[in-house]
Amino acid sequence: MRSNGRKRPNATRPVKAKQPATRCNATSSLPWKLVSTSHQHTDRLGQVIGRVLRGGETIALYGPLGTGKTTLVRGIAQGLGASPMAVTSPTFVVIHEYDQGRLPLVHMDLYRIRTPRELESTGLTEYFSGLTVTAIEWADKGLAALPQDRIEITLHHRAVRRRTIQLLATGPNSDQVLARLRRQYSKTSGASRVSPRQALNREATTRS
Numbered sequence: 001m002r003s004n005g006r007k008r009p010n011a012t013r014p015v016k017a018k019q020p021a022t023r024c025n026a027t028s029s030l031p032w033k034l035v036s037t038s039h040q041h042t043d044r045l046g047q048v049i050g051r052v053l054r055g056g057e058t059i060a061l062y063g064p065l066g067t068g069k070t071t072l073v074r075g076i077a078q079g080l081g082a083s084p085m086a087v088t089s090p091t092f093v094v095i096h097e098y099d100q101g102r103l104p105l106v107h108m109d110l111y112r113i114r115t116p117r118e119l120e121s122t123g124l125t126e127y128f129s130g131l132t133v134t135a136i137e138w139a140d141k142g143l144a145a146l147p148q149d150r151i152e153i154t155l156h157h158r159a160v161r162r163r164t165i166q167l168l169a170t171g172p173n174s175d176q177v178l179a180r181l182r183r184q185y186s187k188t189s190g191a192s193r194v195s196p197r198q199a200l201n202r203e204a205t206t207r208s
């Protein structure tokens with residue numbers, strides 16, 4: 001796992017918001033849970049997400065250090081036609097903008113945000129308009145400022161290369177995106193039809 005000079009104890013402390021904020025206020029569909037068996041697999045999912053976006057979406061990314069949030073954003077950038085190599089997980093810079101793709105992409109990393117004032121100073125809310133797609137790592141630090149309708153993606157470690165990735169729509173627009181994503185993903189990858197055990201066996205075969 002990459003350390004990034006980041007310390008785990010602070011990683012889970014949320015920014016205090018005046019208004020109580022919840023992860024998901026208006027779930028409009030059931031969560032979609034996938035198992036990724038490699039960083040390429042996560043990257044591919046990101047690419048399909050990038051291809052089905054129509055503009056203006058907010059993608060809130062949750063999950064511990066090194067679970068693949070940046071990897072997924074890199075795939076999204078590629079799916080949008082932007083350079084995936086440009087996408088890094090910034091240690092001190094909170095916001096990166098990418099304009100080379102089909103839609104503008106803003107990649108934020110709120111890991112170091114500690115207070116509502118710091119959150120405000122990022123100008124985060126100004127990005128939630130027009131066609132700009134926003135992908136936000138450590139979105140739990142900015143919950144109070146996020147649009148109601150968003151795609152929530154939660155990643156967890158399961159093994160060295162294995163992650164669970166759960167996607168949830170919290171409003172009608174993100175619901176449509178997820179519906180398109182599920183259709184496209186099932187066309188472009190057999191992974192969604194493969195059980196975790198089959199996927200692992202497949203990986204083991206590839207490695208040997």
Ligand SMILES: Nc1ncnc2c1ncn2[C@@H]1O[C@H](COP(=O)(O)OP(=O)(O)OP(=O)(O)O)[C@@H](O)[C@H]1O
Nearest residue numbers: 036037038039042065066067068069070071089161
């Ligand atoms: N299935 C997988 N999906 C994504 N990344 C994986 C997977 N298996 C292994 N990895 C590795 O895990 C690391 C994930 O790093 P990444 O920077 O994407 O995580 P992150 O969640 O953005 O971390 P941080 O919270 O520090 O920003 C990479 O080194 C990647 O190669």
Ligand SMILES: [Mg+2]
Nearest residue numbers: 069070089137
């Ligand atoms: Mg990251």
